[in-house]
Amino acid sequence: MINFDAHSYPYTSQRTATYGKKGMVATSQSLAAQAGLDILKKGGNAIDAAIATAACLTVVEPTSNGIGGDAFALVWVKDKLYGLNASGRAPQAISIDAVKAQGNEKMPTYGWTPVTVPGAPSAWAELSERFGKLPLTEVLQPAIDYAENGFPLSPILAKYWNLAHEKYKKLFTGEEYKPWFDTFTLNGKAPQAGDMWKLPGHAATLRSIARTKAKSFYEGELADQIDAFSRKHGGFLRKEDLALHQAEWVEPIKANYRGYDVWEIPPNGQGLVALLALNIVEGYSFKEKDTVDTYHKSWEAMKLAFTDGLRYITQNDKMTVSIEDLLSKEYAAKRRELITDTALDPEPGEPARSGTVYLATADEEGNMVSFIQSNYMGFGSGIVIPGTGIAMQNRGHNFSLDPEHDNRLEAGKQTYHTIIPGFLTKDDKAVGPFGVMGGFMQPQGHMQVVMNMIDFNLNPQAALDAPRWQWKEGKVFELERSFPEHVALTLEQKGHDVRYAVGSGSFGRGQIIVRNEDGVLIGGTDHRTDGTVAVW
Secondary structure (H helix, E strand, O other): OOOOOOOOOOOOOOOOOEEEOOEEEEEOEHHHHHHHHHHHHOOOOHHHHHHHHHHHHHHHOOOOOOOEOEEEEEEEEOOEEEEEEEOOOOOOOOOHHHHHHOOOOOOOOOOOOOOOOOOHHHHHHHHHHHHOOOOHHHHOHHHHHHHHHOEEOOHHHHHHHHHHHHHHHHHOOOHHHHHHHHHHOEOOEOOOOOOEEOOHHHHHHHHHHHHHOOHHHHOOHHHHHHHHHHHHOOOOOOHHHHHHOOOEEEOOEEEEEOOEEEEEOOOOEOHHHHHHHHHHHOOOOOOOOOOHHHHHHHHHHHHHHHHHHHHHOOOHHHOOOOHHHHOOHHHHHHHHOOOOOOOOOOOOOOOOOOOEEEEEEEEOOOOEEEEEEEOOOOOOOOOEEOOOOEEEOOHHHHOEOOOOOOOEOOOOOOOOEOOOOEEEEEOOEEEEEEEEEOHHHHHHHHHHHHHHHHOOOOOHHHHHHOOOEEEEEOOEEEEOOOOOHHHHHHHHHOOOEEEEOOOOOOOOEEEEEEEOOOOOEEEEEOOOOEOEEEEO
């Protein structure tokens, strides 16, 4: 297991890791984390706790996820890792020509056009059916209670809720957006930190999903309501699209990094990018974390990996190159040869042809879950189904309207997906779940926290607290304000276009749980969010 340095890097928040034995839930909202822990104490397992926490997050953090979003999970049960892809597909009626006929040269960000089939409810039902111990009605009850009785807004949640409202009241002028304002504002205002907020429509929807094991969402009355609102406002989504949806159990993909297996969900998720980058930097030996050499090589590796990901990642069976070829050590060596002492402009390689919430849970039985769920870009498309609290995602925005692009828009297709759960094992034993949410920051965050723990022996809390960097495009990197300035200045001399970012909102928000050889759970949660590690 990882040999954490007890005195390692007390970055920024100077918080210590959290320790426990019987159970642990780490996520971005304390109310949701506590709800998951309560389910553990009632006899549920880590899977039940993950579902309860995820459902609760749709209520207490609607700025980042919702019932109308997608989800992915990595689940460790009885010494085996399982992957679940619950991302939805494009409607059957949509096409590049149909979108261009609306006057679009690229996929729009808001409205009905970028809406794909939501997968989150199917993830909850599928996980519960296969691995849960408690009935879904009991597991979703904490979320229903918060939606029905109200919850107080935490500070960072209130900040992003208000920012969204300020933006949306300028952008959303059509009748189709009125339910968003009806649901998430009162008397023309968004709630503030400490305000109580209720979501009664949300409660009724969660109760229906729990009672029917999500069938009402895909085949019943909720599907009818989604269909009707889509038809009314010219959307492509239909009840038939919802009925065709099925969460899919998939084989996770991995890269071995210095003796540890780093696991991700296969494409259409972008976890492949993190593995490609780790494969490249594994060819180097890093003695210290905050050095120009460490950052330069890590940055160059990430640029090369991301360029490949943006070129090739789409629905798994529609990729033009194989995952095995991309993840081969030979291909990593070929990409590594491109790294010199100065910054490069990355281009995709040629291998051989063959708005988000994250949570981690663990229980005393040894089960562990890495779970991620999102509407994308905060509240998603801006479309809320009247009276239901269902905020629809806008994942279709990532499709390309270029008919020659691997990730081109097609009816019934899954798009390149940004949300990715991560998991670490060593010698076929679980080390634990990890994740960093936040759009295209996610694989970059995965790479950074894995290197922080494995290369530099940082405990989970320190690994999350460390200053982050983010590749934007070309030679441009954004840095958090806490990033060492003397290192940044020297990196500029190597040709990197270095820019300090205002605030930390774009650098992701993560959680980690690790189980040591004595069975003790060690957890960390990001200081960039309102997060908590609930422990038993």
